[in-house]
Amino acid sequence: MPTTIRAEVITIGDEILFGQIIDTNTQWISTELTNIGIRTVRKTSVGDEASVILSALTDAATRSEVVIITGGLGPTKDDITKKTLCEFFGVGLVRNQTALDLVTTFFEKRGREMTDLNRMQADLPENAEYIQNDWGTAPGMWFDHDDTVFISLPGVPFEMKSLMTYRMLPKLKERFEMPVIRHKMIRTIGIGESFLAERIEAWEDALPPHIRLAYLPSFGQVKLRLTATGTDNEQLGLELERQVAAVLPLIGNHVYGYDSDEIETVVIRLLKEKNLMLGVAESCTGGQVAATLTKVPGVSAVFAGGVVSYSNEVKIIALGVNPETLGAFGAVSEPTVSEMAEGVRVMLGTDVGIATSGIAGPDGGTPDKPVGTIWIAVATDKGTVTKHLKLGQYREQNITLTTTYLLNLLREQLL
Amino acid sequence: MPTTIRAEVITIGDEILFGQIIDTNTQWISTELTNIGIRTVRKTSVGDEASVILSALTDAATRSEVVIITGGLGPTKDDITKKTLCEFFGVGLVRNQTALDLVTTFFEKRGREMTDLNRMQADLPENAEYIQNDWGTAPGMWFDHDDTVFISLPGVPFEMKSLMTYRMLPKLKERFEMPVIRHKMIRTIGIGESFLAERIEAWEDALPPHIRLAYLPSFGQVKLRLTATGTDNEQLGLELERQVAAVLPLIGNHVYGYDSDEIETVVIRLLKEKNLMLGVAESCTGGQVAATLTKVPGVSAVFAGGVVSYSNEVKIIALGVNPETLGAFGAVSEPTVSEMAEGVRVMLGTDVGIATSGIAGPDGGTPDKPVGTIWIAVATDKGTVTKHLKLGQYREQNITLTTTYLLNLLREQLL
Numbered sequence: 001m002p003t004t005i006r007a008e009v010i011t012i013g014d015e016i017l018f019g020q021i022i023d024t025n026t027q028w029i030s031t032e033l034t035n036i037g038i039r040t041v042r043k044t045s046v047g048d049e050a051s052v053i054l055s056a057l058t059d060a061a062t063r064s065e066v067v068i069i070t071g072g073l074g075p076t077k078d079d080i081t082k083k084t085l086c087e088f089f090g091v092g093l094v095r096n097q098t099a100l101d102l103v104t105t106f107f108e109k110r111g112r113e114m115t116d117l118n119r120m121q122a123d124l125p126e127n128a129e130y131i132q133n134d135w136g137t138a139p140g141m142w143f144d145h146d147d148t149v150f151i152s153l154p155g156v157p158f159e160m161k162s163l164m165t166y167r168m169l170p171k172l173k174e175r176f177e178m179p180v181i182r183h184k185m186i187r188t189i190g191i192g193e194s195f196l197a198e199r200i201e202a203w204e205d206a207l208p209p210h211i212r213l214a215y216l217p218s219f220g221q222v223k224l225r226l227t228a229t230g231t232d233n234e235q236l237g238l239e240l241e242r243q244v245a246a247v248l249p250l251i252g253n254h255v256y257g258y259d260s261d262e263i264e265t266v267v268i269r270l271l272k273e274k275n276l277m278l279g280v281a282e283s284c285t286g287g288q289v290a291a292t293l294t295k296v297p298g299v300s301a302v303f304a305g306g307v308v309s310y311s312n313e314v315k316i317i318a319l320g321v322n323p324e325t326l327g328a329f330g331a332v333s334e335p336t337v338s339e340m341a342e343g344v345r346v347m348l349g350t351d352v353g354i355a356t357s358g359i360a361g362p363d364g365g366t367p368d369k370p371v372g373t374i375w376i377a378v379a380t381d382k383g384t385v386t387k388h389l390k391l392g393q394y395r396e397q398n399i400t401l402t403t404t405y406l407l408n409l410l411r412e413q414l415l
Numbered sequence: 416m417p418t419t420i421r422a423e424v425i426t427i428g429d430e431i432l433f434g435q436i437i438d439t440n441t442q443w444i445s446t447e448l449t450n451i452g453i454r455t456v457r458k459t460s461v462g463d464e465a466s467v468i469l470s471a472l473t474d475a476a477t478r479s480e481v482v483i484i485t486g487g488l489g490p491t492k493d494d495i496t497k498k499t500l501c502e503f504f505g506v507g508l509v510r511n512q513t514a515l516d517l518v519t520t521f522f523e524k525r526g527r528e529m530t531d532l533n534r535m536q537a538d539l540p541e542n543a544e545y546i547q548n549d550w551g552t553a554p555g556m557w558f559d560h561d562d563t564v565f566i567s568l569p570g571v572p573f574e575m576k577s578l579m580t581y582r583m584l585p586k587l588k589e590r591f592e593m594p595v596i597r598h599k600m601i602r603t604i605g606i607g608e609s610f611l612a613e614r615i616e617a618w619e620d621a622l623p624p625h626i627r628l629a630y631l632p633s634f635g636q637v638k639l640r641l642t643a644t645g646t647d648n649e650q651l652g653l654e655l656e657r658q659v660a661a662v663l664p665l666i667g668n669h670v671y672g673y674d675s676d677e678i679e680t681v682v683i684r685l686l687k688e689k690n691l692m693l694g695v696a697e698s699c700t701g702g703q704v705a706a707t708l709t710k711v712p713g714v715s716a717v718f719a720g721g722v723v724s725y726s727n728e729v730k731i732i733a734l735g736v737n738p739e740t741l742g743a744f745g746a747v748s749e750p751t752v753s754e755m756a757e758g759v760r761v762m763l764g765t766d767v768g769i770a771t772s773g774i775a776g777p778d779g780g781t782p783d784k785p786v787g788t789i790w791i792a793v794a795t796d797k798g799t800v801t802k803h804l805k806l807g808q809y810r811e812q813n814i815t816l817t818t819t820y821l822l823n824l825l826r827e828q829l830l
Contacts, residue, residue, distance in 0.1 A: 017455050019446030024437055026460075031434030040432050041467065045441075045458035052456065059474070216436075280702075280723065286709025287695075287702035290723040294701025297777050297810055305729035307722055308695065308705040314720035314763050318733060348729050362712050395712055 005038045005176050008060040011045040012053060012072035012081055013155060025070050025160055032164060036173055037181040037229070038066060048072060053084045061148045066172065071155030073121075073138040081152060082125060089145060091126040095119075099130055099139050106137055128152075131171075135162040142171065149175060180233045184240040186224040186247070187261055188254040189408045193217045196224075196251065203247050211243060219397065220404040221263075256411055263407045264292050270414040271302035271352070278410075279350035280306030281319050281340040283331060284358040284374060288403045304350050309340065319343035332357050332369055334377075334386050341379035353379040354410050358389070360398045372398055376406045378413045385413055420453045420591050423475040426460040427468060427487035427496055428570055440485050440575055447579060451588055452596040452644070453481060463487060468499045476563045481587065486570030488536075488553040496567060497540060504560060506541040510534075514545055514554050521552055543567075546586075550577040557586065564590060595648045599655040601639040601662070602676055603669040604823045608632045611639075615665050618658075626658060634812065635819040636678075671826055678822045679707050685829040686717035686767070693825075694765035695721030696734050696755040698746060699773040699789060703818045719765050724755065734758035747772050747784055749792075749801050756794035768794040769825055773804070775813045787813055791821040793828045800828055 009026045016023045023045065030040040041064060046052045053072075060067045072081030086093055100122035107114040121137050124130055131140030138154035140163045151168050153160045188196060193215050197204070204213055210230055216223040226243060228236040248255060257266045271278055280290045280303075290306045293299050307318045312331055315321040320343040321336060329335045337357045345353030358374025365371035372391035377384055387409055391398045424441045431438045438460065445455040456479060461467045468487075475482045487496030501508055515537035522529040536552050539545055546555030553569035555578045566583050568575045603611060608630055612619070619628055625645055631638040641658060643651040663670060672681045686693055695705045695718075705721045708714050722733045727746055730736040735758040736751060744750045752772045760768030773789025780786035787806035792799055802824055806813045 016442075017445060017458065018449050019442045019444070019455070022437070022439060022442045027431075027434045027437045029434070030432060034433050040434070041462060042471075043432065043458075043460035047456065056457075282702075282705075285706070286714075286718075287697075287705030287707075287721065287723065288709070290697075290702030290725075291700070291706045291814075292702075294703070294723075294725070294775075294814070295811060299701075300725055303701075303725050305723040305725040305733070306702065307733065308702065308709075308720040310705075310709070310715055310718050310720040317763065318720070318722065348732065360709075396710060399706075399709070 005066060005178060006041045006064040007033050007038045007066035007068060008042045008044065008064045009040060010053070010056050010060060010067065010069045011043070011155070012048065012069065013045075014047045016045050016071070017047045025155065025157055028157070028161060029068060029070075029164065032169060033066075034227075035181060035183065036169060037178040038172065038176075048080050050080060050084045050087065053080070054088055057084075057088050057150075061146070061150075065148055065176065067148060067150045069150065069152045070160055073152070073154045082123065085128075085141075085143070085150070085152065086125045089125060089127050089143065093123040094126050096122050096124045096128075096130050096139070098132070099124065102132065103137050131163065131167045133159060133163055135159045140167055142168070144175075179229050180231055180236060182228045182233065182236040182240060183259075184226045184228075184244060185259050186226070186244060186251070186255055187257045187263075188222050188224065188251055189220060189256050189263060189404065191222065191251070191254045193222050196222050196254075200224075200247055200250050203243075203250060207243065208239075211239065220401050220408075253412065253415075256408065263404060263411065265296055267407050267411050267414070268293065268296055268299055268302055270411060274414060276302065276351040276414075277304050277349075278302055278352045278354065279304050279344040279348040281344035281353060281355040282306060282308050283310060283315070283340070283356055284360045285356045285399050285402050285406075286310060286360075288399050289354070289356065289406055292403055292407070304348050307344055307347070315340060315343075319347060330369070332359055332373055332375060334375055334388070337375040337377040338379070338384045338386055341377035341384055345379050351380065352410070352413075354406055355379075356402050356406055358391075358398070358402060360395045360402075361393055362395060374398065374402050376402065376409055378406075378410050380413060385409065420481060420593060421456045421479040422448050422453045422481035422483060423457045423459065423479045424455060425468070425471050425475060425482065425484045426458070426570070427463065427484060428460075429462045431460050431486070432462045440570065440572055443572070443576060444483060444485075444579065447584060448481075449642075450596060450598065451584060452593040453587065453591075463495050465495060465499045465502065468495070469503055472499070472503050472565075476561070476565075480563055480591065482563060482565045483583075484565065484567045485575055488567070488569045497538065500543075500556075500558070500565070500567065501540045504540060504542050504558065508538040509541050511537050511539045511543075511545050511554070513547070514539065517547065518552050546578065546582045548574060548578055550574045555582055557583070559590075594644050595646055595651060597643045597648065597651040597655060598674075599641045599643075599659060600674045601641070601659060601666070601670055602636065602672045602678075603639065603666055604636050604671050604678060604819065606637065606666070606669045608637050611637055611666065611669075615639075615662055618662050618665060622658065623654075626654065635816045635823075668827065668830075671823065678819060678826065680711055682822050682826050682829070683708065683711055683714055683717055685826060689829060691717065691766040691829075692719050692764075693717055693767045693769065694719050694759040694763040696759035696768060696770040697721060697723050698725060698730070698755070698771055699775045700771045700814050700817050700821075701725060701775075703814050704769070704771065704821055707818055707822070719763050722759055722762070730755060730758075734762060745784070747774055747788055747790060749790055749803070752790035752792040753794070753799045753801055756792035756799055760794050766795065767825070767828075769821055770794075771817050771821055773806075773813070773817060775810045775817075776808055777810060789813065789817050791817065791824055793821075793825050795828060800824065 129142040136159040141152040143150040214225040309315040321339045340355035341353040361371035374389040377386045544557040551574040556567040558565040629640040724730040755770035756768040776786035789804040792801045
């Protein structure tokens with residue numbers, strides 16, 4: 001098998017260094033590199049200062065076969081990246097006609113006047129291979145220098161991602177002989193990382209050395225990522241399928257999807273398949289369940305709407321919750337959340353109603369019902385199912401977890 | 416004035432390097448360092464590999480007075496950071512009794528058994544100053560070595576932030592003689608960065624050299640951050656106040672708050688001051704407005720709830736929108752959004768009703784009403800105010816911007 005190609009990512013820009021923005025580019029880049037079999041060994045973030053950039057480039061070139069540089073290409077920032085690359089390679093800047101034509105067209109289309117600053121965006125280091133950027137005015141550049149490939153990209157995430165996806169990643173795959181890498185993600189919900197690890201321990205220990213397993217936990221979920229390395233793409237795909245088939249019986253109903261599935265997209269898919277309309281009644285989540293569903297394009301086919309019944313009055317007026325239920329059991333109780341789910345179903349005339357009621361915190365807790373006490377419910381024509389959640393102290397975390405667990409309870413009922 | 420102290424941040428961990436998680440720690444750390452007058456000059460992210468960590472430490476020490484290392488302190492990861500620090504400093508590991516007592520108490524309190532691995536968390540490099548971590552079991556460590564301060568922190572954000580805030584930042588302020596730095600953030604909404612820059616150009620050009628201005632744009636908002644550097648804390652505060660007073664008349668009503676204010680907290684504060692209850696009717700935002708308000712603790716004093724009227728039926732049933740209005744003008748129209756805002760006010764019996772209706776995309780656009788066509792409304796006892804937004808192609812961005820602009824329209828009406 002070919003040897004591992006090593007990469008480093010260098011991010012240029014004061015705004016990242018001083019903490020004004022969070023850098024999400026390098027995370028995205030290293031994920032993509034991992035996916036094609038290139039190992040990121042270091043990430044460096046430096047300011048708009050030539051000497052510092054030069055030393056970062058020099059260091060990186062001694063360690064890695066691929067150096068990816070993002071940022072410092074804007075027209076206002078003195079083009080620090082291009083000047084510094086010229087100094088690093090010992091070359092001058094020349095105007096690239098293709099790049100100039102592209103920038104000219106970009107401005108003509110928008111009816112905007114072009115300045116000298118804009119024209120200078122077409123000046124590239126002599127040894128650069130110009131890589132066309134169809135998504136903005138900063139050029140993509142590729143340098144093959146002393147057995148190291150240097151790639152320069154704009155820092156704007158949308159331009160950077162497009163250039164990487166459509167130009168640089170295919171070119172890297174051509175340039176280097178790399179192992180074939182395939183991934184399969186199994187998405188689980190409602191089971192903790194250590195419990196999951198215990199359940200699948202024997203299976204995990206028996207994995208062949210060319211298939212690695214990673215646990216990726218997030219709020220209420222654990223993703224299992226299988227990475228297979230080899231030479232035969234089809235063969236690896238089959239092996240991954242076999243491994244998934246072997247582990248599934250051990251995890252059972254906790255698996256809600258694969259690869260890029262999200263719990264909300266899975267639930268919406270199930271509702272579409274069964275031709276069911278959904279209504280949502282939210283107390284402690286305050287609109288988060290509806291907002292999570294609404295983020296998915298085309299949700300209107302299965303989502304009629306909902307009621308955010310933050311006050312008891314709204315629970316009575318808009319959901320038809322019985323005031324006596326509220327009086328006897330309180331808003332955060334199994335009877336109330338059941339009536340909310342059933343109420344929204346009746347009021348909005350939907351097939352399914354789901355509901356949340358709880359104490360998200362930081363205030364409002366009592367000895368009987370401490371912060372984190374939450375009830376969720378799913379009402380269908382077959383009846384109402386409820387669940388009691390005992391969550392923690394943090395408001396935003398409680399809202400996120402309740403949303404996830406409610407969508408999962410709905411998924412279980414739809415199966 | 417004292418010279419600038421330079422810092423580097425080294426993040427240790429394969430999970431960050433391979434793109435499995437986004438590193439938010441270093442952004443937080445460099446913001447905090449900037450706030451006390453320390454300049455971050457480089458950030459480096461390396462894997463769990465001793466030789467790579469060693470070279471990163473060596474490089475950083477030659478360039479900076481402060482080196483902050485996060486991660487690699489967990490019990491399972493072979494304590495790579497501590498071992499490597501020992502190698503770097505040429506010292507051995509010794510068990511620290513205070514650290515051991517703390518870990519022991521931590522486990523006793525939770526009724527969990529302690530293993531040898533846990534006990535080893537109390538082993539520190541001989542030259543380490545132990546810094547008590549009251550938020551977890553990994554130790555904080557401080558090293559003063561050859562005029563450079565090395566700080567080692569766990570990678571868990573909550574533990575890292577607590578240790579920095581309560582232990583390390585005060586200690587850094589003591590250790591180095593630093594200039595006094597004060598910040599003032601002016602938060603604006605509804606005016607683009609370039610328009611804002613034009614309006615305040617003369618004021619900006621006249622700023623004294625020790626007061627710097629940064630534009631921090633985000634969805635629909637631009638924050639203006641003033642940073643004053645000097646020696647007299649009180650004097651700087653007065654100067655900043657004077658500059659804010661001078662620029663305010665140029666920006667006018669676009670300023671919604673200062674420093675850590677958010678548009679939703681400002682709106683909630685205004686509602687509390689005026690003792691008004693709010694109801695929300697959402698179509699295209701699908702719950703996002705309600706969810707944004709609900710994230711703020713104590714919102715129940717002014718927020719009764721809302722209706723997510725995704726379908727036309729729900730607009731009629733739950734908000735009392737006239738079917739003839741929907742028929743004549745469509746759901747995305749000024750008359751419909753007005754009736755939604757007025758309807759939620761009547762239905763939920765609140766003082767104020769606010770509403771959104773629009774085409775968030777990617778589907779549903781027509782030549783007359785392309786994707787991004789959105790109406791928002793605020794209804795009070797004085798009448799109803801509406802606004803037409805022409806936004807872009809991206810669903811999530813449209814939902815976020817609509818939420819921000821609606822809360823701002825509400826703010827304007829409350830003033």
